Amino acid sequence: MEDNRVIKTKDVNFYYGKFRALTDISMDFEKNRVTALIGPSGCGKSTLLRLLNRMNDLIDGTRVEGEVLFEGMNIYDPDVDPVEIRRRIGMVFQKPNPFPKSIFNNITYGPRLAGLSDRVELEALAEQSLKQAVLWDEVKDILGQSAMMLSGGQQQRLCIARALAMKPDVLLMDEPTSALDPISTAKIEELIQDLKRQYTIIIVTHNMQQAARISDRTGFFYIGKLIEYSATEKIFTRPDIKQTEDYITGRFG
């Protein structure tokens, strides 16, 4: 029997120093699905996302309890290399953060570090990733120019392309459209729909319509706890828990 659950968290508690930001999170993330994480500001969505590729390691004084299994392996095991995890679980941030380098060098940064050095292969990879991120037509003639000259929406798609160039298994996205205009947002949503055929996507969003439009499963968080987690359709039409319903309908408070 094939296990469709790429990532599983088991009774995870997460601490920033003494402050417990996540409490007893047990959650499965399915392959080739889009999972949305929703909830009010400060409830721990970003924390959970960053926990899944060990980005929280970079913050001093953090501590994890419980297990995060990626393809059956606990990524917090002492002999797991976080670099390896981050290569397989990519991340797109809320604010577009291209490097102050050329577009081409932005895309090939990760693959080069991973050992790819053949120019032809790198060019092919750049083209493929940019096409996947629906940015190719806009930048194919200016690959040598600084990524800083692109618009915010283009920068964000560049960041997605950059993450895709690593050919990750999972893509984590933290409010990837919160800084963008409706047209760029629509483009990125469309892109996510396309990408899920190949990737497992976990996305944090504050936009309820967005969660409803693009995700298959939705988890609702409140003050560090997973309140309800099931199929998106169910969450948005007949949630089991009153808190979830209140949040989704905007009657929260």
Added chain:
Amino acid sequence: MTRRLKEIIIKRIFFLFACVSILILGLIVAFLFREGIPIFRIVSVRDFLLGGEWYPTFDPPAFGIWPLIVGSFIVTFLSTFIAVPLGVLSAVYISEVAPRPMKEILKPLIELLAGIPSVVLGFFGMVVLAPWLQDTFDLPTGLNIVNASLMLAVMAIPTISSIAEDALYAVPREFKEASYALGATKSETILKVIIPSALSGISTAVILGMARAIGETMVVLMVAGGAAAIPESLFDSVRPMPASIAAEMGEAPFRSEHYHALFATGIVLFLLTLAFNLIADYVSHKFRETGSGTL
């Protein structure tokens, strides 16, 4: 109405103070040029700058400061060569690598280095480094280019380190996160993202460190050896411009040719430091324009 009046008065006062400092600077520069220019009635600018002989008290005197210029440049560049790796690497270490307690010890320690009076460094160079150099390399004198460069490097390190550190610190956290998220290690992130992003700021640090070294007087006066000749090896003595001015000004009769020649040397020195500062300013402005990712 009265509030506006207050604003206007305060603005005027600040303007006045700004004017005073600019005025003083202007007066000094004017004075420097007034006392220096007359030497060019005796030697041409070309002969003054490129002349190989500096015998200001001979009869007839020779006013060629080329050996002094060479001396200045050679100790400046050699000291930069020593100070840049040390200053930049310590900045990288402090801002990116060191654990917090270490950071809190190292930072003030390096700043303390900047607080050592240059005469003390000169003293150290004379009494400790010079005999050691002389014995170890079997030299006629330990007061030479190497000694002066090492001491100047010690002076330039804190300048370079603290400005470079500011530049590294200003690299947005987003760049680092992006790098780590793409599977880079810490050292890869430092080498490929953080240092390149801070490069203009680091260059500024280097140029200002050089400006500091070229204008420094006491150290070169005490440990460079004082020979006004073009050096043939790094263990030769030199007489950098500031050392020459400081050593000779006391003996040069007021408004004599020698006196004017020393002021003209001062002009050259002034223009060089000005150039260094302008370059540093230009580089750091370029940095600001392409600094961080924006929407």
